[in-house]
Amino acid sequence: MASVTLSGLRKEYGDLTAVDGLSLDVDDGELLCLLGPSGCGKSTTLRMLGGLETPTDGDVHIGGEPVTDQPPYERNTSMVFQSWALFPHKTVLENVAFGLKMDGVSEDERRERAREMLDVVEMGGFEDHDPTDLSGGQKQRVALARSLAIEPDVLLLDEPLSNLDKRLREQMQLELRNIHDAVETTFVHVTHDQNEAFTLADSIAIMNDGQIEQVGAPREVYDDPVSLFIEEFLGDTNLIEATVTETTETGVVADVALGTAVELPTGDASVAVGDDLTVSFRPEELDVERADAAADGSPSITGEITDVLYRGSTVRFYVESAGEYLFFEQSVGADSDFAVGDAVTVSWDPADLLAFAADGDRVGGGGA
Amino acid sequence: MSESTFAWLGERIKRRDAGSVFLIAPLAAFELVFFVVPFLILVRMSLNANADPGFYQPAWTLEAYRAVLASGLYRDLVVFSFELGVIATVIAVSLALFYAYAAYRATGLRKSLLLFSIILPLLTTLVVKTYAWRPLLAPNGVLNDVLVGAGLIGSPIQFAPGIVGTVIGQVYIVFPYAVLSIYSVLSTLDWDTVEAARDLGASRPRSFLEVVVPEALPGIAVATVVSFAWSVGAYAAPSQLGSGAQTTFAMEIESLMLTQFDYPTGAAFSLLMLAAMLVVSLGVMRLLTGSIGGVEGV
Numbered sequence: 001m002a003s004v005t006l007s008g009l010r011k012e013y014g015d016l017t018a019v020d021g022l023s024l025d026v027d028d029g030e031l032l033c034l035l036g037p038s039g040c041g042k043s044t045t046l047r048m049l050g051g052l053e054t055p056t057d058g059d060v061h062i063g064g065e066p067v068t069d070q071p072p073y074e075r076n077t078s079m080v081f082q083s084w085a086l087f088p089h090k091t092v093l094e095n096v097a098f099g100l101k102m103d104g105v106s107e108d109e110r111r112e113r114a115r116e117m118l119d120v121v122e123m124g125g126f127e128d129h130d131p132t133d134l135s136g137g138q139k140q141r142v143a144l145a146r147s148l149a150i151e152p153d154v155l156l157l158d159e160p161l162s163n164l165d166k167r168l169r170e171q172m173q174l175e176l177r178n179i180h181d182a183v184e185t186t187f188v189h190v191t192h193d194q195n196e197a198f199t200l201a202d203s204i205a206i207m208n209d210g211q212i213e214q215v216g217a218p219r220e221v222y223d224d225p226v227s228l229f230i231e232e233f234l235g236d237t238n239l240i241e242a243t244v245t246e247t248t249e250t251g252v253v254a255d256v257a258l259g260t261a262v263e264l265p266t267g268d269a270s271v272a273v274g275d276d277l278t279v280s281f282r283p284e285e286l287d288v289e290r291a292d293a294a295a296d297g298s299p300s301i302t303g304e305i306t307d308v309l310y311r312g313s314t315v316r317f318y319v320e321s322a323g324e325y326l327f328f329e330q331s332v333g334a335d336s337d338f339a340v341g342d343a344v345t346v347s348w349d350p351a352d353l354l355a356f357a358a359d360g361d362r363v364g365g366g367g368a
Numbered sequence: 369m370s371e372s373t374f375a376w377l378g379e380r381i382k383r384r385d386a387g388s389v390f391l392i393a394p395l396a397a398f399e400l401v402f403f404v405v406p407f408l409i410l411v412r413m414s415l416n417a418n419a420d421p422g423f424y425q426p427a428w429t430l431e432a433y434r435a436v437l438a439s440g441l442y443r444d445l446v447v448f449s450f451e452l453g454v455i456a457t458v459i460a461v462s463l464a465l466f467y468a469y470a471a472y473r474a475t476g477l478r479k480s481l482l483l484f485s486i487i488l489p490l491l492t493t494l495v496v497k498t499y500a501w502r503p504l505l506a507p508n509g510v511l512n513d514v515l516v517g518a519g520l521i522g523s524p525i526q527f528a529p530g531i532v533g534t535v536i537g538q539v540y541i542v543f544p545y546a547v548l549s550i551y552s553v554l555s556t557l558d559w560d561t562v563e564a565a566r567d568l569g570a571s572r573p574r575s576f577l578e579v580v581v582p583e584a585l586p587g588i589a590v591a592t593v594v595s596f597a598w599s600v601g602a603y604a605a606p607s608q609l610g611s612g613a614q615t616t617f618a619m620e621i622e623s624l625m626l627t628q629f630d631y632p633t634g635a636a637f638s639l640l641m642l643a644a645m646l647v648v649s650l651g652v653m654r655l656l657t658g659s660i661g662g663v664e665g666v
Contacts, residue, residue, distance in 0.1 A: 050567055051567075052563055052567065072566045072567045073566045078568065079563075079567045081563075081564060083560050086561070086564075087564075088561070098568050102570050146568070150569065
C-alpha cells in the first residue's frame with residue numbers, strides 16, 4: 001500500500017507530446033480510474049508510473065519515495081496488461097509464482113502463495129494448465145493473480161477488461177472491486193469506458209490531450225463537470241448552441257437554438273451579452289408529455305417526434321424544434337407509447353441545465 | 369479448353385484423395401529424378417569393389433564400408449569435422465540469437481538494415497564470399513595490418529590459411545540461416561511478456577533468459593541443426609581458408625571421387641556420414657525442443 005504522487009509529468013516522443021505536465025495524487029488504498037479517449041496519454045502515464053517509460057520531465061513518487069529513475073524491476077508496482085501478457089511457456093502456477101521467484105522466495109513458499117492467490121481469483125485447480133489454453137476471462141484472472149502475488153504497493157491496470165465480452169466485463173468489474181476491498185492495495189486503473197470507471201472507481205481522473213481535466217468521486221464528476229469535454233465524454237447528452245441576451249442577478253438569459261429563451265442560473269460568472277454558450281440538456285432531466293397535456297409552468301418547448309430508436313432495454317426518441325433535435329429515453333416497459341409525428345412538450349428545471357463557454361469551460365457552478 | 373481443364377483439375381483437387389496426388393506430383397517427380405535415383409545409384413556404388421586402374425569393379429560386397437570404418441585417417445577426419453561443426457554452430461547460433469533479438473527490437477530503418485544485411489550475403493555465391501575472407505585474414509592482410517598498426521600484436525598472425533580462418537569462414541556461411549531461423553520465431557514474441565517479466569522484478573538479462581529464450585527455442589533448435597549439419601559437412605570454408613590440417617571428410621570424399629577415382633569407398637563414406645548426421649540431428653532436435661518449458665521450472 002502506498003500513495004502515488006505525479007508532479008509535472010511530461011512525455012514526448014519526438015514532436016509528439018503524449019503527456020503534457022500532468023500532476024495527480026492517488027491516496028493510499030484508493031482505486032483511481034484514469035479515464036479518457038484513446039490517444040489521451042492515459043496508458044503512457046500508467047507506464048511511467050510502472051517504470052516502463054521514462055518521463056521526459058517531472059517526477060513520480062510512490063509512498064513518498066522518489067522513483068522516477070528506478071527501472072520497473074526495482075519498483076514495487078505491478079502491471080496487468082491489456083493483452084494480459086502471460087508467459088506462454090510456463091504453467092499457470094509458474095506464471096503466478098514468477099514475481100516471487102524473482103524476489104528469491106523459496107520454491108515451496110512461492111508455490112504455496114501462488115496457490116492462495118489463484119484461489120483469490122477463483123482459478124484454483126488450474127495450476128498445471130497451459131495459459132494459452134485458457135479463455136479470455138481466465139487469462140485475465142491469472143494475470144491479476146500474477147500481479148497481486150508480489151504484493152505490490154500499487155497495482156496498475158491497463159484496460160485489462162477491454163478484450164472481454166460485455167457480460168464478462170461487467171462481472172469482472174464487480175470482482176475487481178471486491179478484490180480491491182480484500183487486498184487493500186492502491187489500484188490505478190486505465191480505461192476509456194466511462195461506465196467501467198463509474199462502476200469501479202473511488203475516484204476518477206479524466207484525461208484529455210495529455211492533461212488531467214478533472215479529478216473527483218464518480219458522482220461529483222458526473223454532477224459537476226468542469227468542462228464541455230467532460231460533459232460530452234461522460235455520456236450522451238443534448239448539446240445545444242445558445243447566445244446570451246441578458247444578464248440577471250442570478251445568472252443569464254440565453255437564446256437557445258431550440259427557438260426559446262432559457263434562464264441559466266450561472267451565478268455571477270463572467271459572461272457578457274452576446275457571448276456564445278453551449279447548453280447541455282441531459283436526457284434524464286427532461287420531462288416529456290403530449291402537447292395537449294396541461295403545462296405545469298416549467299420552461300418548455302413544443303416539438304414533434306421525428307425518430308424512435310429501439311436500443312434494447314431503452315427506447316430513444318428524437319424531438320425536433322426549430323431545426324434542432326433533442327433526444328430523451330424511456331425504458332421499454334414505460335407505457336407512454338410515443339410515436340413518430342406526435343407533438344410533445346419537453347420541459348426541464350433550469351437548475352439542471354449545464355452551460356459551457358466557447359472555450360469549453362463550464363459557466364457558473366450550479367448544476368444538479 | 370483451358371477453362372474446362374482447370375475446372376476438371378479443380379474438381380479433382382477438391383476430392384481429397386486424388387487431389388493431394390495432383391498437388392504433390394511435380395515435387396515428387398523432381399525428388400525422384402534428382403534425389404531418390406542418385407541416392408540409389410550411390411547405395412549400389414558403395415556395394416561395388418574398388419578397382420585399380422578403373423573407377424570400380426561390379427560386385428556385391430561390404431568391403432568399402434569395412435575400409436572406411438577401419439581407417440584411422442578417416443576417423444581423424446570425421447573427428448575434426450565434428451569438432452568444426454560444434455565450434456562453428458556454438459559461435460554462429462549464440463551470435464545469431466543476439467542478432468535476431470536486436471533485429472526484433474529495432475524499428476524502422478534500423479530494422480530494415482539489420483535484416484537486409486543478413487539477406488545480402490545470400491545473393492553472392494558461397495565460393496566468392498568465402499574467398500573474399502582471404503585478403504582480410506592472410507598474414508599480410510587487412511586484419512593483421514590493423515592489429516600490428518594498433519600495436520596490439522608484434523608480428524602478423526596467420527589466421528588464414530588455418531583453423532581461425534576456417535571457423536570464421538564457416539560461421540560466416542551459416543550465420544544468416546541461423547539468424548533467419550531464430551528471427552522468424554522471435555518475431556511472434558509478445559513484447560508485453562518481456563515487460564511483464566521486468567515489471568515483476570526480473571532484471572534485463574533475467575527477463576531475456578526467462579521469456580525471450582524459451583520463446584526462441586524452436587528457432588534455436590532449427591538454427592542449431594542447420595548450422596551443425598552444414599558445418600560438419602563443410603567444404604568451401606576449410607578448402608579455401610584452411611591449411612592441410614583443416615581437412616574435413618567432405619574434402620576427402622571429393623578427393624576419393626574426383627582425384628583417386630575410388631567410387632565405392634567415396635560412396636560408402638558418404639552414406640555412413642549421412643546416417644551419422646541423421647542420428648545426431650534428430651538427437652539435437654529432440655534435446656532442444658524437449659526441454660521447452662523445462663528451461664527453468666518454478
